[in-house]
Amino acid sequence: MLRQIKEAFRNPKFLVGFILFVLLLLMAIFYPMISMYEPLTYYATSFEKPGTYVNILDIANSEGVKLNVDTAAGRLDSVLTDDQKETMKDWLVRFGGVEESAIDLEDSESFLKLWQDNYDSKNPQKGLRTADKKAVARLDKQLTTALNSDSIDIAGKNEEGELEVVKSIPGDHFINAGSVGNSYTFPLGTDNFGADVLTKLTSSIRVSLRIGLVAGLIGTAIGLTIGLLAGFLGGWVDNFLTFVTNIFTVIPSFVILVLISNAVSASARGATMVSVIIGLTSWPWTARSVRSQVLSLRGRDHVNLSKLSGHSMPRIILQDILPYVASYVVMAMILQISSGILAEAQLSMLGLGPNTSTTTTLGIMMNWAQQYSAMQSNSWWAFVPVVISITLITFSLNLMNTGLDQVFNPQLRD
Amino acid sequence: MAEMARELGKSVLKGENITKVFGYGKTRTEAVKKVNFDFHEGEVISIVGESGSGKTTIARMILGLITITEGTLLFNGQPRDISSGKKRKEYWKNIQAVFQDPFSSFNMFNKIDDLLLDCINMTGGKHKSDKEKFDMMTEACSFVNLKYAELTNKYPFELSGGQMQRLMIARIFLLKPKILIADEPTSMVDACSRATILDMLMKLRDEIGMTIIFITHDIGLAYYVSDSVYIMEHGAFVEAGPAEDVIIHPKADYTKRLISDVPKIYGEWDLSTVG
Ligand SMILES: Nc1ncnc2c1ncn2[C@@H]1O[C@H](COP(=O)(O)OP(=O)(O)OP(=O)(O)O)[C@@H](O)[C@H]1O
Numbered sequence: 120m121l122r123q124i125k126e127a128f129r130n131p132k133f134l135v136g137f138i139l140f141v142l143l144l145l146m147a148i149f150y151p152m153i154s155m156y157e158p159l160t161y162y163a164t165s166f167e168k169p170g171t172y173v174n175i176l177d178i179a180n181s182e183g184v185k186l187n188v189d190t191a192a193g194r195l196d197s198v199l200t201d202d203q204k205e206t207m208k209d210w211l212v213r214f215g216g217v218e219e220s221a222i223d224l225e226d227s228e229s230f231l232k233l234w235q236d237n238y239d240s241k242n243p244q245k246g247l248r249t250a251d252k253k254a255v256a257r258l259d260k261q262l263t264t265a266l267n268s269d270s271i272d273i274a275g276k277n278e279e280g281e282l283e284v285v286k287s288i289p290g291d292h293f294i295n296a297g298s299v300g301n302s303y304t305f306p307l308g309t310d311n312f313g314a315d316v317l318t319k320l321t322s323s324i325r326v327s328l329r330i331g332l333v334a335g336l337i338g339t340a341i342g343l344t345i346g347l348l349a350g351f352l353g354g355w356v357d358n359f360l361t362f363v364t365n366i367f368t369v370i371p372s373f374v375i376l377v378l379i380s381n382a383v384s385a386s387a388r389g390a391t392m393v394s395v396i397i398g399l400t401s402w403p404w405t406a407r408s409v410r411s412q413v414l415s416l417r418g419r420d421h422v423n424l425s426k427l428s429g430h431s432m433p434r435i436i437l438q439d440i441l442p443y444v445a446s447y448v449v450m451a452m453i454l455q456i457s458s459g460i461l462a463e464a465q466l467s468m469l470g471l472g473p474n475t476s477t478t479t480t481l482g483i484m485m486n487w488a489q490q491y492s493a494m495q496s497n498s499w500w501a502f503v504p505v506v507i508s509i510t511l512i513t514f515s516l517n518l519m520n521t522g523l524d525q526v527f528n529p530q531l532r533d
Numbered sequence: 534m535a536e537m538a539r540e541l542g543k544s545v546l547k548g549e550n551i552t553k554v555f556g557y558g559k560t561r562t563e564a565v566k567k568v569n570f571d572f573h574e575g576e577v578i579s580i581v582g583e584s585g586s587g588k589t590t591i592a593r594m595i596l597g598l599i600t601i602t603e604g605t606l607l608f609n610g611q612p613r614d615i616s617s618g619k620k621r622k623e624y625w626k627n628i629q630a631v632f633q634d635p636f637s638s639f640n641m642f643n644k645i646d647d648l649l650l651d652c653i654n655m656t657g658g659k660h661k662s663d664k665e666k667f668d669m670m671t672e673a674c675s676f677v678n679l680k681y682a683e684l685t686n687k688y689p690f691e692l693s694g695g696q697m698q699r700l701m702i703a704r705i706f707l708l709k710p711k712i713l714i715a716d717e718p719t720s721m722v723d724a725c726s727r728a729t730i731l732d733m734l735m736k737l738r739d740e741i742g743m744t745i746i747f748i749t750h751d752i753g754l755a756y757y758v759s760d761s762v763y764i765m766e767h768g769a770f771v772e773a774g775p776a777e778d779v780i781i782h783p784k785a786d787y788t789k790r791l792i793s794d795v796p797k798i799y800g801e802w803d804l805s806t807v808g
């Protein structure tokens with residue numbers, strides 16, 4: 120056994136899978152600890168982009184530093200959306216007499232220059248509705264305001280309630296973002312509730328891994344016990360256990376899973392409960408293969424010899440049968456962990472997963488992203504990292520499994 | 534040798550109409566059909582037959598590893614009773630086996646020491662001191678020309694097939710059963726180890742006076758080692774009796790065929806020298 124473990128760590132597939140898995144595990148364990156956010160607390164409005172959010176008042180109150188750089192292009196980018204740029208480009212081509220090939224939306228500076236040179240609100244703009252003409256004019260005004268590099272005065276009420284200039288902010292002043300009093304970074308933005316996606320994601324990975332692990336352990340333990348007993352004892356015990364196993368195999372386990380989950384009220388469905396339910400439905404496959412292996416093992420002479428040496432039945436099962444199926448069982452368990460994680464995701468997508476107010480899992484995150492149309496609103500950060508995480512976890516587990524398979528069955532090695 | 538055995542007389546194992554049926558319906562096979570036998574104390578018996586004739590099945594029934602479908606087996610004149618774990622354990626103190634394939638006879642996860650210690654514990658040596666146990670294991674190993682010091686802490690897969698089979702005989706040396714079933718113990722090892730292993734079995738028999746049931750497909754071998762021979766074909770005994778009677782004056786066609794096949798394998802085999 121020790122020899123095989125050593126060999127496993129020399130197998131590149133197993134090693135890569137293992138390292139990947141450990142990295143995910145470490146991230147899932149430690150990031151929620153060091154993160155300044157709670158996974159289930161709402162910090163922002165829904166679906167804010169990834170980035171650092173700094174308090175505007177704090178910026179206004181900060182003393183700036185003058186930098187000798189051109190600020191126009193940067194402002195243009197922050198003020199205009201891609202759609203608005205397209206509208207402007209369209210206008211320039213139709214009414215401004217600019218060649219389409221001469222416009223490069225990526226080069227903000229030259230685009231801005233083209234616009235300022237060619238836009239004229241007095242242009243007849245034949246074919247454009249009045250509303251659209253006004254919209255373009257507004258866009259131009261917005262630009263002019265934004266590009267104003269003169270200072271802006273900030274007014275506040277004095278004791279008499281009259282407005283007076285409190286501060287003047289020059290257009291070419293900068294402050295160090297890190298020195299702003301209130302600044303919050305959401306590396307992966309916020310989700311539909313305004314929770315920090317990265318904190319929620321790592322916390323979800325942790326819960327999902329735990330669900331997979333518990334489900335895998337339960338499923339494997341049940342499958343192993345039933346397979347060992349049925350295969351070794353034979354007779355009516357085998358007939359009965361095989362009958363039960365067949366029933367569970369014939370009905371798709373996901374259907375049983377949905378039925379049981381439905382029967383348990385949502386508030387009672389914690390992560391542990393869900394993993395137990397998944398584990399209770401995922402054993403037949405293991406039971407069948409363990410049984411057939413034991414069946415061929417029990418007639419082997421080393422088992423006969425053990426009987427002749429007067430060993431008891433439990434001892435024979437533990438010492439003469441179990442070690443021979445152990446490698447297989449480890450591999451089956453790895454696959455069960457991975458399918459347990461997927462099963463939770465599927466259940467949660469159906470709204471039958473763990474209670475959403477107390478816990479968060481990868482499946483729950485997917486479900487919320489879908490319900491709040493994250494895909495339609497291009498809020499990729501709310502679901503792409505989740506999908507990548509699920510993929511990485513199952514990928515690493517399957518890689519470990521393939522590696523182990525090569526160690527245990529050397530003829531598979533290429 | 535043969536005369537001696539018949540004088541010993543006392544029956545240790547007697548089978549009456551022993552039958553074994555595997556499966557049912559379409560897969561039903563009658564592996565052993567109503568066989569009768571009588572094995573005596575100190576006797577060497579050979580059961581000879583082709584592959585698939587049911588030799589191993591008889592051996593397993595006698596050992597109590599599989600149930601007997603029909604028939605009675607008398608052990609020391611009494612119907613054999615292995616209905617409880619305790620009775621089985623007691624029975625197995627009297628009857629032991631060496632199997633055909635040494636590579637599948639060992640648990641590959643247990644060290645060699647565990648195997649030998651098991652034997653010492655089984656024969657009531659549980660309370661012996663480590664030194665005594667060590668001496669017993671050393672003695673058993675040297676009986677089969679192995680050095681315990683070189684085997685200790687090793688796993689079975691680090692040994693050759695011949696060494697494994699010798700270790701199995703060392704195990705019998707420690708257990709000292711009344712009856713030993715040797716199921717083709719030499720069919721999977723090279724010719725050189727084959728002679729050594731047979732030698733050791735015979736030496737062991739002389740030392741502790743046990744009954745040996747020797748299973749083989751090689752009638753020449755059977756003649757050399759045994760007092761009585763049982764010829765088996767398709768699950769039934771077609772001929773049985775003292776070795777020289779059966780082999781020099783075979784009655785059944787099947788026995789004649791087995792004998793006529795022998796010279797093709799052993800050039801030096803010559804029945805005229807027998808007498
Ligand atoms: N567990 C079993 N289930 C079903 N059939 C069996 C079983 N064991 C043996 N048989 C059948 O019984 C017959 C006799 O088998 P057995 O192993 O006793 O032959 P054998 O004489 O020992 O052969 P060999 O010389 O090859 O060892 C064979 O036809 C075999 O297929």
Ligand SMILES: [Mg+2]
Pocket residue numbers: 588589590633716
């Ligand atoms: Mg056989």
